[in-house]
Amino acid sequence: MTATNLRQDQRMDQIMAVLLRSGVLLAASLVFIGGVVYISRHDSPAIDYRVFQGEPEELRTVGGILREAAKFHGRGLIQLGLLVLIATPVARVLFSVFAFLYERDWTYVAITMIVLALLCYSLFGGGGL
């Protein structure tokens, strides 16, 4: 690896750190706000989680979660925060694709694209597994 390459890698690391930190911060804020809304409106005995029922449709798809969050529903906002959290590592991988493209490191562009494809499959097509 040449010196310029090494410096390039370090700059890439710096941006990546900022990206990860902002993603986690945004996710935690959304989950916290959603939690406050959720608790303030649910002054009832907690749900019995002993029985597994699975989440309703609107809390398990990207479109459904966005609609629920837009209505300012507590559970929808929490789910949106969790979606942002899941998207944070995905965004990091997407950023790496561009960073390796910029370096013209084609092997790693390909490697990173494979990882990205696997992640997208899980988020958008994984329900059918």
Place this chain on the structure above:
Amino acid sequence: MHTLEFTLLVGMGSLLAGFLGSLTGLGGGVVIVPMLTLLFHVDIRYAIGAALVSVIATSSGAAAAYVKEGYSNVRVGMFLEIATTAGALVGAAVALHLHVSVIAIIFGLALIYSAYSSLPEKSEQTTDVAPDRIATWLRMDSSYPTDKGMARYHVRGVLLGFGLMFGAGVLSGLLGIGSGAVKVLAMDRAMKLPFKVSTTTSNFMIGVTAAASAGIYLSRGYIDPGIAMPVMLGVLGGSLVGARVLAGAKVRSLRLVFAVVIGFLAVEMIYNGFAGKM
């Protein structure tokens, strides 16, 4: 139990789990599932969903600090993520078809391994190994900061590491844990990375691996906002505090206590699995 009470209790338990997990290096996710199932009687599928989410939060938070310091090897991490994400997809798909008792038993065994692997003090390896053909082609060799300035190192055993990483991914998708112990084993022993590089690179990869299985758990309806909210906030807060304390703390005895607690939880999970109590 009221919603507020449940949220606060789970939140405090998660705070403690995140704190101890970050101090001992075992990660908070590993005790979340036993805590939720054994203490709060939550179905193990909800528990795994919530644990996965907390794993992404702590890993991304910690990775931000590590990449900045220049310890983690981004190329090694990215290449091995092919194996871990593919494994995670397989693990999550298998989990959907396994009986909860079987998952509980496998979970218990994985806990015992995590507890065991955390026990011996690892010494910093400075053995200079010869370059490896595949690693050279993939330009994995790099350097990391030490007391005496930047030290260069070579990467070995790429294929064996890749295979072990696939296994780590399967476990992560199946059980909702980071599988940090297996990841470090692959990079430390098989690929001969310096210890500091392998732990931080592993941390860097855990978030991506967990995101791969979390996508499936979310679209399957296994991630419940009412449980995931206190778990995620608690573990994240606890691990941030733990990372601050870590600098001046004597973790040796604490690590031993935590390992014993995890071993005990593991036995109870396995017993419950066999007794059909999950």
